[in-house]
Amino acid sequence: MNIRRVFAMAYKEALQIWRDPRSLAIALLMPLMQMTLLGYGVSLDIKHVPLCVFDQQNNQQSRGIVERFVSSGWFSISHTLTRQAGIRHAMDRGECIAALVIPANFSRRLATTGSVGVQAIFDATDVNTTNIAIGYMQGVVALINARIDARWAAAHGVRLPRTGQVDLEQNTWFNETLDSRNFIIPGVVAVILALVGAQLTSLTVSREWERGTMEQLISTPVTALEVMLGKLVPYFVVGLIDAVFCLAAAAWWFGVPFRGSILTLFVTTALFILVVLDIGYLISVRIHSQLGASQVALLITLLPTTLLSGYTFPIDQMPAPIRALTFFVYPRYYVTILRAIFLKGSGLADLWAPSLGLLVYAVIIIWLAARAFRKRLD
Amino acid sequence: MNTAGPAILAEGLTKRFEDFTAVDHLDLRIEKGEIAGFIGPNGAGKSTTIRMLCGLLRPSEGRALVAGFDVDREPEAVREHIGYMSQKFSLYGDLTVRENLRFFGGMYRVARKDMGERTRFAITMAGLSGREDALVRTLAGGWKQRLALGCAILHRPPILFLDEPTSGVEPEARRRFWDLIHDLAADGVTILVSTHYMDEAEYCNRIALIDRGRLVAMGTPSQLRSRHLGGRLFEIRCAPLGAALQVLRDAPGVLEAAIFGDRLHVLLGPGGLDETTLSGFLEEHGVKAQAARLVTASLEDVFVQLVSGHHEGQA
Numbered sequence: 001m002n003i004r005r006v007f008a009m010a011y012k013e014a015l016q017i018w019r020d021p022r023s024l025a026i027a028l029l030m031p032l033m034q035m036t037l038l039g040y041g042v043s044l045d046i047k048h049v050p051l052c053v054f055d056q057q058n059n060q061q062s063r064g065i066v067e068r069f070v071s072s073g074w075f076s077i078s079h080t081l082t083r084q085a086g087i088r089h090a091m092d093r094g095e096c097i098a099a100l101v102i103p104a105n106f107s108r109r110l111a112t113t114g115s116v117g118v119q120a121i122f123d124a125t126d127v128n129t130t131n132i133a134i135g136y137m138q139g140v141v142a143l144i145n146a147r148i149d150a151r152w153a154a155a156h157g158v159r160l161p162r163t164g165q166v167d168l169e170q171n172t173w174f175n176e177t178l179d180s181r182n183f184i185i186p187g188v189v190a191v192i193l194a195l196v197g198a199q200l201t202s203l204t205v206s207r208e209w210e211r212g213t214m215e216q217l218i219s220t221p222v223t224a225l226e227v228m229l230g231k232l233v234p235y236f237v238v239g240l241i242d243a244v245f246c247l248a249a250a251a252w253w254f255g256v257p258f259r260g261s262i263l264t265l266f267v268t269t270a271l272f273i274l275v276v277l278d279i280g281y282l283i284s285v286r287i288h289s290q291l292g293a294s295q296v297a298l299l300i301t302l303l304p305t306t307l308l309s310g311y312t313f314p315i316d317q318m319p320a321p322i323r324a325l326t327f328f329v330y331p332r333y334y335v336t337i338l339r340a341i342f343l344k345g346s347g348l349a350d351l352w353a354p355s356l357g358l359l360v361y362a363v364i365i366i367w368l369a370a371r372a373f374r375k376r377l378d
Numbered sequence: 379m380n381t382a383g384p385a386i387l388a389e390g391l392t393k394r395f396e397d398f399t400a401v402d403h404l405d406l407r408i409e410k411g412e413i414a415g416f417i418g419p420n421g422a423g424k425s426t427t428i429r430m431l432c433g434l435l436r437p438s439e440g441r442a443l444v445a446g447f448d449v450d451r452e453p454e455a456v457r458e459h460i461g462y463m464s465q466k467f468s469l470y471g472d473l474t475v476r477e478n479l480r481f482f483g484g485m486y487r488v489a490r491k492d493m494g495e496r497t498r499f500a501i502t503m504a505g506l507s508g509r510e511d512a513l514v515r516t517l518a519g520g521w522k523q524r525l526a527l528g529c530a531i532l533h534r535p536p537i538l539f540l541d542e543p544t545s546g547v548e549p550e551a552r553r554r555f556w557d558l559i560h561d562l563a564a565d566g567v568t569i570l571v572s573t574h575y576m577d578e579a580e581y582c583n584r585i586a587l588i589d590r591g592r593l594v595a596m597g598t599p600s601q602l603r604s605r606h607l608g609g610r611l612f613e614i615r616c617a618p619l620g621a622a623l624q625v626l627r628d629a630p631g632v633l634e635a636a637i638f639g640d641r642l643h644v645l646l647g648p649g650g651l652d653e654t655t656l657s658g659f660l661e662e663h664g665v666k667a668q669a670a671r672l673v674t675a676s677l678e679d680v681f682v683q684l685v686s687g688h689h690e691g692q693a
Contacts, residue, residue, distance in 0.1 A: 008484020012473065019472045102664045216468040216529075219432050220485040221457045375453065378395075 001229075005222050009230020010031035013204065017234055029199055031192050031242045035249045038188045039181075049133045050094040051086060052079035057106035065118070067100065068144055074136040086338070091123045096132050099123050114152070142369075158163070185256045186338035187311025189246040190272070192303045194331045195298070196242055197276030198283070200235050205284035215377065224373035228366070232277050239273040259345030267348065268341070271358045272334040275365060276301075279330075282369040304329045311335050333357040383446055385410045385537050385568035390440030393426050393591075400426040402591035403440065408570060408584075410536070413563045415582030417571035417681065423591035424572040425465055428541050431570070432462045439557040442597060445537055461530035465541040466571075467522050470517030475506050475525060478514055479532060486533035500528030503558060511664045520551025527558060531567075540560065540571040544578065576606045587681055603675050607683055609633045609647040611675045616642060616660055616667035625663040634683055643679060644670070 017024055019335065051069060055062050069075045069329040078096045078337065081087065087099040101119035103109070109116040122139055124130040208214040208331065217227070234373075252256045280297050308322070309331035315323055326332050333354035340346035388406035392399065401423040408414045416424045418443070429435040431444050433453030442449045445459035446532065469478045488684045490498055501507055504524035506517075514522065523543055532537065545550040545635045562571055563583075571582070579585050580599055587594040587602070595602055616622045619637050626635040626642070631650015637641050644650060651659055660667035 002487060004484055004487055008481055011484075012470065012477070012481045015477060016470070016472055049386065204662070211471070211472055212466045212468045213465070214468075215434065215464045215466070216462070216482075216526075217485070219434060219457060219462040219464070221454055221487075222485050225456075375433075376436060377429060378436060 001223065001225050005226040006230045006233070009227060010233035013231050014234040017238065027196070027238055028059070028241060028245070031196050031246050032249065034192045034195070035188065035246050038192065038357045039185055039249070039254055040093045045130050046129055047074065048076040049074060049098055049129075049136060050078040050096040051075040052081055052088060052090045052099045053077055053102075054081040055102045056104040057102050059107055061107050061110075062102045065128065065144060066100070069100065069140050072136070072140050072360065074140070076112040080102075087121060091121075096135065097126075097129060098303075099262075105194055110148075174368070181254060182256050182343060183339065184312060185250045185254045186342050187309065187335045189243075189250050190309060190334040191305050191311055192246055193239070193243055193269075193272065193334075194309075195301050197239050197273055198280035198301045200238060201232065201277045201280030202284050202293040202375060203290050204231050204235070204281065206288055206290045206293040210290055213245060218375040218377075223374070227373060228278075228281060228369055232281060233275075235277050236270075236273060239277055243269050243273060256342050258342050260341030261345075261347060261360065264346070264348050264351070267343050268334065268337045268351065268355055268358070271341050271355065271362060275330050275358055275362045278362065278365040278369055282365060282372060284337040285369055285372045305331045309335050327357070330358065330361045333361075383443065384408055385412070386414075386442070386444055386570060388431070388440065388442040391427065391430060391437055391442050392439035393423075393430060393435060394438045398660065400591050403428070403592070404588075404593050406442075406586060406593065406596075408568060410568050411563060411566050411572065413559060413569045413581070413583045415579050415585040417576065417579045417585050417677070418523075418572075418574065418588035418594075420574060422588045422590055426591075427588070428462075428572060431456075432460060432539055433457060442580075461533070461535040461538045462525075462616065463530045463540045463543055465545070467526060469514050469522070469526055469529060470511050472513060472515055474511045475501065475504075475517075476510045478525065478529060479594050482529040484531050488533050496532050496534075500525070500532060504528045505554075508607050511556055520547045520554070523547055523551070523555060524558070527555070528571060531562065536567060538571075540568045540569065542549075542572050542574065544575065545591075552578070553604055558597060579677045583608060584604060587684060589685045590627065596678075599677060602677065602680050607645065607675050607680055609645045610653075611673050611679055612644045612646060612653055612656060612670040613638070613639070613673045614642050614656060614660070614667055614670040616657075616665050618665065622660055622665045622667070625660060625665060629659060636682065643673070645683065646675070 053066050055066060066077070070077060075098070079086065079090050081090070084101070084328075087096075087101070087144060090096045092100070099121040101121065103116070106118070107117055118141075120134075122130045122133060166240045169262070205214075208371070247269070279301070283297050284293045287296055305311075308315075308318075308329040309324045310326065311331070315326050315332065318326070336354045337346075337351050337358075340351055384407050386406060386408040388404055391401060391404040391406070393401040404423075404427060407428075416427070417543065418424055426435060430437050431442055431449055432442075433449045433456045436450055444456045447455040447459070449456050473481065476497065479500055480493070483493050483496065496522065501510055503526070504521060506512075506521060506525060509517070509521075514525065517525070527540070527543065530540075544555050547555065552575075559569055559571065560581070573579070582599070584598050585602060586596045595605075597605065614622075619640075619642060622642055623635055623637060626632050626644060629651055631646050631648070631652070631671070632644060633647045634643075634645040646656070653672060656670040657667040
């Protein structure tokens, strides 16, 4: 390998990137746009579940119950109904996910028997959301019961017996606010870099074929490895700038806590960018039309990356064969690495396994791409 | 570079694309310092042959040595010793003149201390002084061709392959280009140049006539004219031309008759009609004709003659 040729190739490629400011602008702005879309679009937290209320009692006590739901912050009242049939209507139109029905004899039964049922109805079309809403509902009801018990005890001058109860004291580490955004945003960064990186280089060889410059290039003694390295260098810089944009947006715009070291972040990110650029390059070597190469790059990066990288769908919960498949999906390593660096502050020593995964990937792809580049027209 | 053998040697060189044979058992021997012309119509197999000689296409059969290296087994050694200018312009249009030269200088590892001088030479040669920083896509055809030549000779290759370097270039620029080729040959560079302009064939030391992938004839222009025509060529003014052509087709001793501008070119073999009886024969058949005149055959005449005979032979 001759460093002079690598340099000449890199310089030429950089000039071509620089002379095409529109493509460069897209390459630099696209990740930020996607960051905004995906960052805001993907959230697993559900707040203000729309709730419709059919309060048949409608006295101070029952209204107090409803008030508890609102003040919890988890529910907002979408409808206050006067007929049972209204619930079905509201759910059909998607205006509420849950309904609360308070019976007409609420206060009397509570006073006489000390216990009364309220009915909760859920729209279970979206099972995930419904489960979360049921959890919220149980939480609110538990609070209400505790207060009723306390009030009853106070009114009757009884000290509640301290039964031997165990309280679960929850401690959540690394993402103390349990904000799903902190979990998802680092994954979004990995997904965007995987998509954009492959796009960047998918055109670089096919462009030479399409413009006819390849024939002249391969008539020179340049080697496949020199062409690849030379072409990757300037795109590596563009890829790093994209990474800085996305990571900065994650930390400062979306406020994901950053607890790791910049050095660990740089080393692993550089490795990941090398992999994604080389995937694009490999595609470009194999497919001689720019449009075709860019489409294939999108196709083979988009689906595995979004579905199998673990950025939203947890890998642990996948069936075993699919889970085995994710080891071939290179973004999964970077998703793991980024989450660990951001939220746990892990260093390279902790991250040796996924880093090694990326390294092995890089070596294999570089080898494949160098082999795939043929200095022949047939 | 192997100093003993010829610069370019091909033996039974063949290229098939699926069931189409582009180059068919071609034998070629080109000595050092020659300007060898590849002449033939479009699709004759000129480009395919040149690409095989540059190691860009693999021969289906046969072998070729360029600078003593086997094009199939040692393509990189071949590439170190050649300059190549492809038929389609293939420099970088979004780079300037100087940037293109610098790039190819890098690819060929031209020593840095020589780059300044070589670049200046290429720019002067191409007549691009003052346009060093112009984007190449803004240049006119003739300049582009000369710059492409400049890029191909930056590393001073002993062998140069030029694939239709003058196609689509205006006549004045074509002449200038051939002057450059002669200057390079004078410095000892072996040049294989293809063209479909017959008049350019006269500029070559030797020509290889190619048709349908086969080498039809090879020799100096004068050798080809005298050896391959098989008769003497006469020019005759007559009218109407169509009727005259009809009459001569089946006349004794006529090998070939073709309309050439406002007159006929008639190739006469031994026996049958000759220059004294030709116009009389036409007048007998109701064609007004002047006296026949012996002309020097152009290479185009030779080519037409060779190719038509070749095709009849095949049919």
